[in-house]
Amino acid sequence: MAEPTDTYHTGADDEVPDLSHSEDEGEEDDEEWECMEQDADGVAVTCLFCQRSFSSVPETFQHCQSEHGVDLLQLVKTHRLDDYGYIKMINYVRTEKCSGESLAVLDGALPWDSDEYMKPALPDDPLLQIDLEELIGAEFPTDGASGAQSEVGGQGGALLQRAQQAEERAARSEEALARAMEDLHKLKMLAQGLVLSAGRSAPLCSGAVAELREDEDEAYFSSYGHYSIHEEMLKDTVRTESYRDFICGNPDVFKDKVVLDVGCGTGILSMFAARSGAKKVIAVDQSEIIYQAMDIVRSNQLDNTITLIKGRIEDVDLPVEKVDIIISEWMGYFLLFESMLDSVLWARDRYLAEGGSVYPDRCSISLAAVGDTEKHDDRIAFWDDVYGFKMECMKKAVVPEAVVEVLKPETVISDPTVIQTLDCNAVTISELEFSADFTLKITAGTLCTVSRVGYFDIFFDSGCTNKVMFSTSPHCTRTHWKQTVFLLENPIPVHTGDELPGRIVVRKNRKDPRALLVTLGLADRKLTYSVQ
Numbered sequence: 001m002a003e004p005t006d007t008y009h010t011g012a013d014d015e016v017p018d019l020s021h022s023e024d025e026g027e028e029d030d031e032e033w034e035c036m037e038q039d040a041d042g043v044a045v046t047c048l049f050c051q052r053s054f055s056s057v058p059e060t061f062q063h064c065q066s067e068h069g070v071d072l073l074q075l076v077k078t079h080r081l082d083d084y085g086y087i088k089m090i091n092y093v094r095t096e097k098c099s100g101e102s103l104a105v106l107d108g109a110l111p112w113d114s115d116e117y118m119k120p121a122l123p124d125d126p127l128l129q130i131d132l133e134e135l136i137g138a139e140f141p142t143d144g145a146s147g148a149q150s151e152v153g154g155q156g157g158a159l160l161q162r163a164q165q166a167e168e169r170a171a172r173s174e175e176a177l178a179r180a181m182e183d184l185h186k187l188k189m190l191a192q193g194l195v196l197s198a199g200r201s202a203p204l205c206s207g208a209v210a211e212l213r214e215d216e217d218e219a220y221f222s223s224y225g226h227y228s229i230h231e232e233m234l235k236d237t238v239r240t241e242s243y244r245d246f247i248c249g250n251p252d253v254f255k256d257k258v259v260l261d262v263g264c265g266t267g268i269l270s271m272f273a274a275r276s277g278a279k280k281v282i283a284v285d286q287s288e289i290i291y292q293a294m295d296i297v298r299s300n301q302l303d304n305t306i307t308l309i310k311g312r313i314e315d316v317d318l319p320v321e322k323v324d325i326i327i328s329e330w331m332g333y334f335l336l337f338e339s340m341l342d343s344v345l346w347a348r349d350r351y352l353a354e355g356g357s358v359y360p361d362r363c364s365i366s367l368a369a370v371g372d373t374e375k376h377d378d379r380i381a382f383w384d385d386v387y388g389f390k391m392e393c394m395k396k397a398v399v400p401e402a403v404v405e406v407l408k409p410e411t412v413i414s415d416p417t418v419i420q421t422l423d424c425n426a427v428t429i430s431e432l433e434f435s436a437d438f439t440l441k442i443t444a445g446t447l448c449t450v451s452r453v454g455y456f457d458i459f460f461d462s463g464c465t466n467k468v469m470f471s472t473s474p475h476c477t478r479t480h481w482k483q484t485v486f487l488l489e490n491p492i493p494v495h496t497g498d499e500l501p502g503r504i505v506v507r508k509n510r511k512d513p514r515a516l517l518v519t520l521g522l523a524d525r526k527l528t529y530s531v532q
């Protein structure tokens with residue numbers, strides 16, 4: 001799918017910390033503690049050791065210390081935990097339901113060392129959303145190379161106060177951001193309405209004129225209401241021809257089947273499916289493009305086979321109990337930006353018949369090292385001297401935004417490494433947030449790696465006589481997804497044959513689940529990037 005023009009960017013290392021907002025004085029004394037207190041976002045923070053919930057992370061920390069004798073920040077310092085260590089510790093405690101006392105007597109290897117504890121024990125756990133460095137970094141600066149914390153005595157109260165101040169700052173920034181996004185969206189909607197009314201002689205079907213909407217997800221669907229995004233996708237021949245070759249090249253898969261097209265857009269995939277012999281195709285889209293799809297399907301005399309339904313797949317009632325096949329083009333930048341796969345998996349779990357299949361059925365995300373000094377000069381070194389002035393601080397704003405662009409293949413200086421493979425028939429929504437260790441093997445000369453590139457490959461495989469795949473790699477024909485580039489402020493010197501160990505963490509931004517945060521560690525550099 002193309003990317004909506006409304007983006008949901010959040011800063012990365014400078015990201016507003018995801019601390020909860022509201023304060024509720026005297027809550028400690030509240031006898032009715034089993035009633036969950038909630039923060040401004042309606043998210044309650046559950047204690048690690050009991051069932052009690054609080055309205056913010058600092059309050060929860062305070063409670064753990066006073067009621068259970070566990071100073072979590074002190075534990076982080078004592079065991080020199082970096083972000084991953086902290087996340088694993090929280091998940092470990094929740095999963096294993098260990099007591100406060102057991103944490104006081106840890107000796108030797110940490111019991112949460114295993115990567116299995118990267119998986120959240122509690123969905124949307126606010127304790128996993130905090131910025132650890134923000135919480136303790138000012139007083140206890142981290143050692144960038146190892147992620148270790150320097151030793152300082154326990155001053156939990158001062159830290160909590162600082163955390164609360166950060167929380168207030170975050171709340172104010174978020175309000176300002178929300179207002180700005182709203183204004184931006186209204187402007188876009190206005191402009192879109194003007195373009196549509198200027199460019200068409202006949203009025204659109206009723207309801208298709210862009211309305212001003214405030215809710216973020218409506219903004220997302222509004223952007224898909226405009227023709228241009230669909231034109232871009234249809235003209236992406238790598239994308240559209242791959243779907244066509246898979247659907248029309250495998251009539252044995254589609255013959256007499258009931259097919260669900262999640263996010264049908266103009267209806268192109270549904271029409272391929274009808275052409276390939278499907279008995280019935282149900283095409284669902286929440287955006288107003290579906291009114292065009294209705295006309296398109298009628299003009300092609302496919303309305304006996306294809307039923308179009310406007311609405312979110314999660315909300316609509318389908319005219320069938322189960323479907324044999326689900327097709328969808330849900331991919332976003334770096335595969336997972338936009339989180340539309342969540343909707344496809346939801347549809348799979350609700351509607352897919354036993355033995356049915358989701359297509360594409362497999363996808364992978366890969367990384368490689370990039371040595372493009374020209375680009376580094378242009379994007380990073382540029383700020384060293386701007387008309388004779390130093391503007392280095394701007395690099396801190398530039399670097400954490402992943403760049404979506406087409407990369408010259410000759411700038412790739414390592415073998416690619418697959419960091420994640422998804423089986424669309426088995427993966428769960430929670431597995432779409434993951435971490436992985438990888439190694440980049442340098443293949444080209446004595447160069448500096450100045451960035452990393454991410455891209456994805458898509459496979460139509462299972463049960464197909466004619467298997468189809470396409471790649472968004474810099475070595476293949478460009479697609480509208482281009483590649484996703486993660487810049488480095490300071491290049492890492494490398495030589496042919498070097499093997500750079502790295503680690504990646506991909507997660508959704510809790511404040512905006514359609515946005516993606518990617519934390520990339522390579523050699524001794526670690527940074528969180530936003531993908532927009």
Ligand code: SAH
Pocket residue numbers: 001002221224230233234262263264265266267268269284285286287289311312313314328329330340343
């Ligand atoms: N299948 C079309 C369009 C793909 S773009 C094609 O291949 O050209 C993705 C489409 O999915 C958009 O039109 C968007 O509005 C729709 N969409 C995304 N999430 C959805 C959901 N949860 N329910 C219904 N439609 C959705």
